[in-house]
Amino acid sequence: METTASLSLPEPAHAHAHTSSGIENKKLIMWLFLASDCMFFGTLITTHLIYRKLYPSGATEEGILNITQTFNIELTSFSTFILLMSSFLMAIAVSAMHKGELKSFRRNVLGVIFFGFIFLGCQVFEFTEFVHGNPELGVPPMTLSNSVFGSTFFVLTGTHGTHVAIGVLWLIGLFFYSFSGRMTRDSALDVEICGLYWHFVDIVWIIIFTVVYLVEYL
């Protein structure tokens, strides 16, 4: 693998002209936002873990909740895979913008949007399954208000889903903007910032998938 130095891009002429940090303001602000969003998700994950620890039964009004019976780990694994692959496509889309290859950018962004919709569709399907339960298999419904586990689970995963939805809307905006004729190689920074947000949504899901889903099976 090449060294970091050999992989460094030549800086655009305007990039560092007006900042004392040598980093574009937009990018620095995005990273500050992501750092603060880490704290936000940190508190939501903590809330889930604490209530999981304090109320281990996950009881609902309809009966004791068997979390692993309620979860559909195959579906969640599939959506995790989809989100990881969307991150790959996003990285390629950013790379395409740096190279000024607009067609490649559009193709990859369209892929990210498509994967984003698949992820959201899986989440909607999963939530619907949880809310209805499966009386034939003895799986009680799990809603936002009928159990402590349901409350913290839906708030955490729902907030993440909202982030994904915002990311998809942002990408759709960029996709259509690329047809306006105003998108050039100088717009690479805007695409990169959108990419940072999308990758962040991915890393949050990596944590949620392990802490909320997989740990339940141990």
Next chain:
Amino acid sequence: MHAHSLKHIKAVENRRYHTFFNLAIFLAALTGIEIVAIFLPFMRPALLVLLVGCSIIKFFGVIMWFMHLIYDRPLLLWVFITGLAIAIGTVLALMELFVQSDVDVTAHAMMEGMRIEPKAWV
């Protein structure tokens, strides 16, 4: 921008493509390992370490390469690490502060009309 500069950018980005592709395959494989591991009859602490380890590797794989932190200025890494450290500190502190003895589990169980057997979790 000069032609030679654009050519250099394309060469760099083409090399990165292979890095991104390899990383994507690696992340997918790690996720596969995680999913298989939870059904294996290993000891719970060992599996917990494995899952947390895989998550940390995936997390840093994405932020370092996909999010370009390895190519960008170190300040960005420190900005993000600071937020992450505060978040992890909050998680650990709250997990330590809120223990089962703080909750009247019996009252909660009576309220829900069932018997709860507390178990150690996480």
